[in-house]
Amino acid sequence: MTHMDRHWPGWSRARCQDNGVDPEREKRYAELFEQLDLNKDGRIDVHELQTWMTARGQSKSAVEEIVREGDTNKDGELDFEEFSKYLRAHEKALRLMFRSLDRNNDGEIDMAEIQQSLQSLGVDVSKVQAAKIMQSIDKDGTMTIDWNEWRDHFLFNPIHNIEDIARYWKHSFMLDIGENLIVPDDFTEEEKKSGAVWRHLMAGAMAGSVSRTGTAPLDRIKVFLQCSVDVLQVYGSSSGRMRLWSGLRGMVGEGGMSALWRGNGINVLKIAPETAIKFMAYEQIKKIIRGSKDGASLRVQERFLAGSLAGATAQTAIYPLEVLKTRLTLRTTGQYSGLTDCARQILQKEGVGAFYKGYLPNVLGIIPYAGIDLAVYETLKNAWLLRYGESSADPGVLVLVGCGTLSSTCGQVASYPLALIRTRMQAQASLVGSPQLSMLGQLKHIVSQEGLQGLYRGIVPNFLKVIPAVSLSYVVYENVRRALGVDSR
Secondary structure (H helix, E strand, O other): OOHHHHHOOOHHHHHHHOOOOOHHHHHHHHHHHHHHOOOOOOOEEHHHHHHHHHOOOOOHHHHHHHHHHHOOOOOOEEOHHHHHHHHHHHHHHHHHHHHHHOOOOOOEEOHHHHHHHHHHOOOOOOHHHHHHHHHHHOOOOOOOEEHHHHHHHHOOOOOOOHHHHHHOOOOOOOOEOOOOEOOOOOOOHHHHHHOHHHHHHHHHHHHHHHHHHHOHHHHHHHHHHHOOHHHHHHOOOOOOOOOHHHHHHHHHHHHOHHHHHOOHHHHHHOHHHHHHHHHHHHHHHHHHHHOOOOOOOOOHHHHHHHHHHHHHHHHHHHHHHHHHHHHHHHOOOOOOOOHHHHHHHHHHHHOHHHHHOOHHHHHHHHHHHHHHHHHHHHHHHHHHHHHHOOOOOOOHHHHHHHHHHHHHHHHHHHHHHHHHHHHHHHHHHHOOOOOOOOHHHHHHHHHHHHOHHHHHOOHHHHHHOHHHHHHHHHHHHHHHHHHOOOOOO
16 A cells, blocks of 8 residues: 555545546656655645755745645645645646647647747747757657656746746846846736736835945945045045045044945935836837837847947936935035935036036946846856756756846946046036046046056945845845745746
8 A cells, every 4th residue: 555545545546537637647646746745744845845856956936836836725735635736737837838839739849949939038049059958858869848858847847837938048137236227138028918027127126225225335435435535535534545444434433324325315216217217218129129020039239239228218317316326425414405405506506417427438338338247147148058958947046146246247347437437527526626527538537647447446345245235136126026926936
């Protein structure tokens, strides 16, 4: 007598007699349940499922989602009824996905069908990459995937539709390293119609708010290091070479602990409009680039162009907030009573044009940032697929987060000199004795006075905030979009 027979006498006969129940399938479910039920108590808990699935490369979030979807009585465990009901529903969804990929209806998925289906969803993969994806699923070496191979590969992967598979290979994490909030190109038409897009964007904005607030002291010290000697002297560094810790101590001594967060309010305030404008502009620019090719996926260079133009559009709209952020970050105690007072003083003393000082280097900086960010991300992601694609077609959360972090950091390094020049131009009118220079004038002045290394002043705190910023951004983003009911894969 098997374990299943002991706990459910007659289960096999009963199920065979039910209309629409496949005896072979139910037998397979029983054997799986037997393997998963490690303590043989007739129930599967999260720990047992995680032990089994982790050994097969599945994530903890996938385990939790399976239990959450299958646990109909909400006791935190799955009995056989719940387990088999979940698998039946999941197999039905997998069958629909298989049929949508099997475009010629021959009962098998070939490499061309994988490539065509992913490209139709905006994920461009080469023949080599498509072959790697296929090899991770194809167990008999025929270079085609039949239904059994497809089902067995994804049976314990809680995907719901073919877009979930495509989403593995998109920039799907809205990471914020304190300078640019990435708007990913991973929204399907279904997500746009359902309103999921705005829940994603809301989660991203909230993640950015927490990320920037958590790293605000490092961001403020970076701005000071980017600016002139006169400002540094105000905070107790007469040598003009303020160090990280001495600068932070000087800020606290001048204005208390809250001084470390000066300028953070407006830095957070500008996230929502910038994200929304960037996304809407990106969607419209993609339509223009596609032209009559409705539904066609964009090539990498077209995505770069669309992303750069969308970033420039968003920056043009919110740029006055960037200027105000820099001025409020550099202010001394009592200089401004708040955001409105700061804007009023700038308008009275410098005119409307002051709100766009540094605009040109800022916009020019978008091009190297967007280009390198996209190129590095695609390179790292594809390198992972080529090396490890045979064992899994899913790179997993850590790989995608790592790719996004490295690509964003490389983009920032490339555009940093332009960001430094922008900050000095935004601040120069408020700095005593600071020369009022153009972009080229600032470049010549920095190089002549400080050397080429002067173009990278403040980059150390910029690097120091990457890991905490990404960590905060990812954790908040995942939790918020889960709370908003958005699929977290």
